[in-house]
Amino acid sequence: MPRVTEEHRTARRDQILSAAMRCVARDGFHKMTMANVIAESGLSAGAVYGYFKGKNDLIQAIARRAVGGFAADLDTLADGDDQVTLPGALEVVLARARGLTADSEGGLPRIAIHAWSEAARDDEVKEIVRTNIDSIIKSWARVLARARADGNLGPDGDLDQMARSMYSLMIGFALQGLILDDVDEESYLAGFTALLA
């Protein structure tokens, strides 16, 4: 029978996590210091450590949240009533990515890139990212199946293999958007559409 409600705990955890994500977006995982997170969260050191076992635990929570949510729209597309085309589906996803970039938490795509980097050296983060990529590719495969059913995709080709290319197109946009100055959905989509033609 907790003295403090479960909601309160969740809210506090979220408060810390959001603060930490702002730090990571600004500094990356390894230049994010616990002191910064503590200051940014407005709590005390002890409080933060009451909600997260340590910096590693926090990093994993951040990675989980950062890579999730990119592909939320894909399942909606696959299950929706509208005609599904590849450029149309990609457009929806890119729009989401754009939105996340301007997010209050400081840019999920940016954090996602840090998560990939961390996944390249830490097995626990790697597992988080792997699971996420798998899930997104599965979603893309469903979208492609739907496009094929709608007659907007040729009958040949393994959907999972094709989904990997769609995943690449999606994250490639996120990366280019962060590094280059002149990347916008419209021209990126135009390029992809022209390629398909």
Added chain:
Amino acid sequence: MPRVTEEHRTARRDQILSAAMRCVARDGFHKMTMANVIAESGLSAGAVYGYFKGKNDLIQAIARRAVGGFAADLDTLADGDDQVTLPGALEVVLARARGLTADSEGGLPRIAIHAWSEAARDDEVKEIVRTNIDSIIKSWARVLARARADGNLGPDGDLDQMARSMYSLMIGFALQGLILDDVDEESYLAGFTALLA
């Protein structure tokens, strides 16, 4: 200053850089310690600092080397005599990426991912990566122009915009290859080819 000395300097610098790249491939930029680099290079602290101003300088040199070299083959393709198709061009690049992964320096693609992450928080590295992406996209645009000239690509579409998708397909492969277990050039290419159909 005699020429041998200059060669000696270059060799030494390379020796340090190679050691540092092994460290980064293993640990990432921020868990790479100068002590590790010093030990791995077999030189002394003072020596390393004689060739690189500091850790930042070293990081930038690593980033430069890591992101370079991915697209060396693209210009060859554009200038060569063989017919150029998109899947064919992508195949060449993926094969190169595969080769680099098993490199003695510990995997350039891995380091490249660390470089993107670092670019997201450090403007000097960002500039290095930006220049590199620009250059690769330019090369892809040349390849696409050649493919169009060869009649293997439709007449419509802005080549630079299309090149961005090709860049995405290329780096998406590198990322998936690092995180997922079952990524191979053949199936990835098959997916891309099916998409084009």
Added chain:
Amino acid sequence: MPRVTEEHRTARRDQILSAAMRCVARDGFHKMTMANVIAESGLSAGAVYGYFKGKNDLIQAIARRAVGGFAADLDTLADGDDQVTLPGALEVVLARARGLTADSEGGLPRIAIHAWSEAARDDEVKEIVRTNIDSIIKSWARVLARARADGNLGPDGDLDQMARSMYSLMIGFALQGLILDDVDEESYLAGFTALLA
């Protein structure tokens, strides 16, 4: 204030003290954390602080209980009807020490050693230990007086001075029993008896 409440208070205090002694036996005074004591006692932080002013207060209570009780049998011996010999008296005390080692509270001798160590740096604990040693030596002196009266000890020698050696023999056994593997009462007593011969 009703009597039951007072009993309740005493029981609670004891509950905390026992929990704390298990912690000290396991971890020593300084690696014993209040959090551990709180968890081990099954009470809340506030409750524990209601019974003990703080960690120091708890440490002193533990020290008091740990060093007491070692020599309870000595007075019984001095006042009893049986013939008193030195090996016989020592045997009784060693048996008690053995028993305490296996105690539910985790080994009083072990805690006593921690108390000596603490006495070497904290004057309040030092006073507790000093009082206890004085008292045990006094008891030994009474036992020696009785042995002399029984004709089992020569007529010469200051009893208080001799008592100090008996104290040493007693605690030396406790210490050796904790550190060495092959210490048993029988052989230790045999050694002492042979020395006297």
Added chain:
Amino acid sequence: MPRVTEEHRTARRDQILSAAMRCVARDGFHKMTMANVIAESGLSAGAVYGYFKGKNDLIQAIARRAVGGFAADLDTLADGDDQVTLPGALEVVLARARGLTADSEGGLPRIAIHAWSEAARDDEVKEIVRTNIDSIIKSWARVLARARADGNLGPDGDLDQMARSMYSLMIGFALQGLILDDVDEESYLAGFTALLA
């Protein structure tokens, strides 16, 4: 080919160790802070960590030095030309203990008590202390053998068992000397001698 001589390293290590022993004598193992040791040694944090892996390593080195040296005289006695009696041997050892108490490093007996306490909770320190006790008991057994050969000890009794009592008498003196105010070699020896009579 070290740039700095081995002697220099040894001297530095000793400088740190001595500083640390003063800290332990004053504060005990767990209230000894690395910051104190660093300040007391006059070196920097990094330097200290260059000579000791960490606090644990330092604790073990302190424990090793503190418990050693107590019994150095015993072997000399056993191998010497003078008649050996038990009170005579004990006197030599007590005199040494007295001397160490006033030592520049702050009192080896005091630190030894801390070491026993630590041995009760840390297996590595326990092993150090165990080895030391074993060795002292062995030395006492040699002294007793010599006393017996000299006709100053009865022919019966296992020497190793008797040696344990001698060890107890020795450390009991050290402990009492630290806690009680009125302990001096003379009266302690008188008590022991009277006991033997």
Added chain:
DNA sequence: CATGAATGAGTCTTCATTCAT
């Protein structure tokens, strides 16, 4: 009274960099 979340000063440890030899 009881609770246990929150506090924040204090610990140990690392590591980029320098500079006397």
Added chain:
DNA sequence: TATGAATGAAGACTCATTCAT
């Protein structure tokens, strides 16, 4: 020019204690 011992600021984490509920 080369060395590597030394520096010390900065980082992650702990834990005795309090106090709002």
